[in-house]
Each structure stands twice: as C-alpha cells, then as structure tokens.
Amino acid sequence: MSILSLMDVKKFFPTAQGVVRAVDGVSFDIGKGETLGLVGESGSGKSTVAYTVIGSHAPTSGSISFEGEDIGLQASKRPLSIKKRLQIVFQDPGTSLNSARTIRQTLEVPLKVHGNGMSRQQRLERVVGLLDLIQLPPAYMHKTPGMLSGGEKQMVGIARALATGPSFVILDEPTSALDVSVQAKIITMLMDFQRRFELSYLFITHDLSLMRNVASRVAIMYLGKLCEVAGTSEFFRNPLHPYTQLLLSSIPVLSDEEERLKPGQVISRGEIPSPVNIPSGCSFHLRCHRKMEICEHKDPEMVDTDQGHRVRCHLYP
Numbered sequence: 001m002s003i004l005s006l007m008d009v010k011k012f013f014p015t016a017q018g019v020v021r022a023v024d025g026v027s028f029d030i031g032k033g034e035t036l037g038l039v040g041e042s043g044s045g046k047s048t049v050a051y052t053v054i055g056s057h058a059p060t061s062g063s064i065s066f067e068g069e070d071i072g073l074q075a076s077k078r079p080l081s082i083k084k085r086l087q088i089v090f091q092d093p094g095t096s097l098n099s100a101r102t103i104r105q106t107l108e109v110p111l112k113v114h115g116n117g118m119s120r121q122q123r124l125e126r127v128v129g130l131l132d133l134i135q136l137p138p139a140y141m142h143k144t145p146g147m148l149s150g151g152e153k154q155m156v157g158i159a160r161a162l163a164t165g166p167s168f169v170i171l172d173e174p175t176s177a178l179d180v181s182v183q184a185k186i187i188t189m190l191m192d193f194q195r196r197f198e199l200s201y202l203f204i205t206h207d208l209s210l211m212r213n214v215a216s217r218v219a220i221m222y223l224g225k226l227c228e229v230a231g232t233s234e235f236f237r238n239p240l241h242p243y244t245q246l247l248l249s250s251i252p253v254l255s256d257e258e259e260r261l262k263p264g265q266v267i268s269r270g271e272i273p274s275p276v277n278i279p280s281g282c283s284f285h286l287r288c289h290r291k292m293e294i295c296e297h298k299d300p301e302m303v304d305t306d307q308g309h310r311v312r313c314h315l316y317p
C-alpha cells in the first residue's frame with residue numbers, strides 16, 4: 001500500500017519570460033519503508049516536486065495523497081497531524097538552521113508545535129535522545145550552528161526532521177553540500193533510521209550513482225516530466241530511456257560487473273533547455289542520440305514495459 005501518491009501533478013510558475021512548467025504531469029507512488037530516488041539535472045523540476053509535496057506551494061493541478069488523505073494544499077492549510085508525519089531534510093544545512101538559535105532551541109521548536117503539551121523536562125530529555133541518535137554528545141545542545149561542521153549541521157537537520165516521529169521524510173540532496181567522507185556517514189545513518197523507524201523516503205538527487213545502494217526504485221526527471229521509473233536493480237541492469245543511458249554512461253563504476261552493465265558511451269548533445277522554452281514533441285529530442293522524425297512533434301506517453309518498469313519514449317510504443 002502506498003503512503004504517498006502523486007497523480008498527474010503539475011506546478012507552473014508565471015514569469016516575465018513566460019510560464020515555467022516546472023512540474024508537468026508527474027505521477028508516482030511510494031510504499032511504506034520504500035525509498036524512491038528522484039534523479040535529474042538542475043532545472044529538471046525535482047526540487048519543485050519536493051516543495052509541492054511538503055506544501056511550500058500548492059500544485060497547479062493534479063492530486064497528492066499522504067496516508068490516504070488529500071494534501072494538495074499549501075502547508076499553511078494542512079492539519080498539524082499531516083505536518084507532524086511528513087518532514088523534510090534540506091540540501092544546505094548552513095542555511096536551513098537558524099544561526100541565532102542553539103541546537104537545543106532548534107530541536108525544541110518542532111516539539112513545542114507537535115509535542116502535545118510536552119513539559120520542559122520532557123523536551124530536554126527528547127533533545128538529549130535526538131542528539132544521541134545522531135551520535136553527538138549532549139553538550140552540543142548549547143552550541144549554535146556556526147560552531148558545528150557541515151556534517152554535524154546536517155545531522156542536526158536530520159534530528160529536527162525526526163523529532164516529530166514522522167513516517168515520511170523528503171531528503172532534498174541531503175549530502176551534496178558535504179565532503180565525500182561525511183556523505184557516507186550521513187547515508188549510513190539515514191538507512192539505519194529508515195530500518196529502525198520504518199520511514200519512507202523521497203530522495204532527491206542529481207547523483208545517480210548514489211541511488212544504486214540507497215533507493216528501492218529510481219525515477220528520472222527531465223524538464224518537468226518523468227521519463228523512466230523502475231526498481232533499482234532492473235533500472236541499472238536494463239536502462240531503456242536514451243536520457244537514462246546518457247546519465248548512466250557517464251557515472252563512475254566500482255566493479256567489473258557494474259562496468260559490464262553500463263551502457264556504451266553516449267555523447268551528450270548540449271545542455272538542458274530552458275523550462276520556459278521547452279522543445280516541441282519529446283522535450284529531449286534536441287539532445288537525443290536515437291531521435292526519430294516523430295520525436296520532433298509528438299510527446300510520447302509513459303508506458304509500462306514490464307512489471308512497473310515505466311518509460312516515456314517513442315522507442316517503446
């Protein structure tokens with residue numbers, strides 16, 4: 001059973017240059033305890049999906065349901081019970097924490113809002129428990145973010161998201177601003193918390209290689225639309241969409257088996273176009289190494305090729 005379900009969600013932004021179709025008809029489900037890796041280049045719309053799910057803005061159209069409830073509303077109109085169960089970890093821990101607050105004050109904010117009248121002592125004990133969870137000593141509660149390393153700040157961001165006991169957490173590029181050694185620690189921690197607390201994750205990233213060991217399923221996004229969705233092992237074993245093949249051909253591999261599964265070198269043609277000037281037909285056709293005549297004027301439909309392996313491309317009618 002899915003815990004989060006998006007059905008044909010669109011989010012458009014009017015600008016002086018024209019309408020930005022940031023998210024244009026995105027549908028997916030995420031099950032309990034599952035991680036969906038949502039992967040795309042800058043400008044693909046993946047972060048807009050995250051901010052629409054968390055309620056920073058309402059969708060232009062389409063529906064979003066969470067634990068069976070319609071949440072297609074801005075966060076300000078959502079009930080507290082939803083906000084408590086649906087949390088986010090932001091990309092930049094430097095800006096997502098209030099620099100004037102101590103770590104204790106930061107972790108107490110969600111407890112005051114969602115803690116059902118927790119006493120001061122109960123909140124203090126919970127703050128100590130959250131610090132223990134992220135392997136930081138209790139004395140850290142008296143520090144401010146400026147006294148912490150980037151990795152420690154992100155761990156506090158994770159603790160803040162977990163403070164309310166959520167069932168679902170959006171991870172918006174949680175490690176991309178961190179050193180590689182710290183990234184591994186944060187990922188291990190997130191996977192451990194997922195098992196212990198039965199969390200579901202929507203993991204937003206531009207790093208496809210990271211998804212191999214983290215995601216249950218992978219979804220690729222390009223110019224506001226999903227172009228391929230598959231279970232992780234099927235995705236890496238049998239990538240279908242030319243854009244996925246382009247992305248996979250350029251990621252580093254660690255083993256002979258990964259090298260064997262990797263698509264042959266695909267040459268990238270140009271950059272992702274502006275979202276205010278999306279090409280006609282298949283939006284990837286200007287960069288596609290397998291473009292056909294039909295691709296220039298007909299946008300392909302998403303089709304299910306095999307047991308949940310979905311792809312949007314005229315090569316798979």
Ligand code: SF4
Binds near residue numbers: 284288291313314
């Ligand atoms: Fe390439 Fe055509 Fe498929 Fe688009 S629809 S990805 S242009 S082959």
